Amino acid sequence: MRTLLRLCTIVALACAPAFGPSAAFAAGGPQVLVITTGNAAQDVADYAVERLEMEARRWNFTLIEGTAEDLADLEEIDVVMFLNTGEELLDEPQQAAVQEFVEGGGGLIATNSAVTTEPDWAWYRDVLGTTAVGPPSDPATEEAISFNSGSRITEGLDEELKVTERWYTFDPEPAQPKATVLAQLGTGAPVVWNHASLRVFYAAPGGDGNTWGDRDFLQLIRQAVWWGAGEEGALVQNSDDAAPAWPYTLTFVLFVVAVAGGGSIAVWRLDKAESAKEHAVA
CATH class of the missing domain: 1.20.860 (Alpha-t-alpha)
Known part of the structure; x- marks a missing residue:
């Protein structure tokens, strides 16, 4: 015995x-270059990247931390993310590289303070469809965000998302035909939208670390990554018990x-x- x-x-x-x-699926999903240069709160940016890295491992995309200098070569990149970036970020060649990348079909995701990045860059203002009016509200307030159906980016986001943020005011407010509003506050003010023809996405929340810890907000961002990368198939979660080859x-x-x-x-x-x-x- x-x-x-x-x-x-x-x-x-x-x-x-x-x-x-098991290990995550072999790298083959979207390659995302994330830039946080000039953010107002490094702890928030670091936490956001940490959460996105977890999402990347779980949902089969690759997150690459970089700086503006990495924009010189975007051949292997599918999505560029300006995560809470500051005003002074890009020189003229870097701006040209981003413009060429997006107009060639690449994805651009911007969050929170990225709406204030390069305020004199006309092309960026045009594809975002708006300009932030002054600094965000102070103090931060909790607001309920409701999502609009009909977009792959908001698929499955049926319930209201409550987050505490310092909110930006936009002028003009994004609207058709240039932009598709994906979510708004109870007042009707848009806070999430995408460009109608280019793969450009913006989310006003993200300045507070707790927002990046919210499951629904992370779902919104990862689905925006998938959309921005031009992926047509369903977003498939990596299986922890997938059998090896x-x-x-x-x-x-x-x-x-x-x-x-x-x-x-x-x-x-x-x-x-x-x-x-x-x-x-x-």
Whole structure:
């Protein structure tokens, strides 16, 4: 009996990796370059990136932290994200690189203070469809955000989202035909929208760290990433228990057999020695 129990323990330990969480799917989803330069609160930006990295591992996209200098080569990038960026961010060649990237089909996601980035850049103001009027409200207030249906970006976001933020006022307010409003406050003021023809998305929330910890807000951002990357298929979650490819499975099975075989011999010898010792004592 002891021999059987020991053998089962050896096999269970050898097989344990097969039942643990598997690695995420091989990189092949959208490549997202995120820039946080000039943000007003580094702790919020760091937390936002941390949460987005978790979303990336879970939802099969790659998050790449970078700076404005990385905009010189966007060949392998699908989406550029200005996460709470400050006013002074890009020089003229970098602005030209972003414009060429977006007009060529690339995605641009901007959050919170990114609406104030490069206030004299006419193209950026035009694709965002608005300009922030003055600094955001102070103090921060809790507001309910309601989402509009009919967009892949807001799919599944049926309930109101309550967040505490310092809110921007926009002039003009984004509207058709240039922009599609995706969410608004109870007052009707738009706070989330996308460009009608380019893959440009803006979300006014995101200045407070708690917003980045909200499940619905993260869903909004990851679905915006998928949309911005031009992905047509459904957003599929990486499975923690997905089976590995068969060559790896075969190798692993052989490894388990070898470990179990060697372990059984060791257990048999140990059990035989203990039996002999007990017999001698008796």
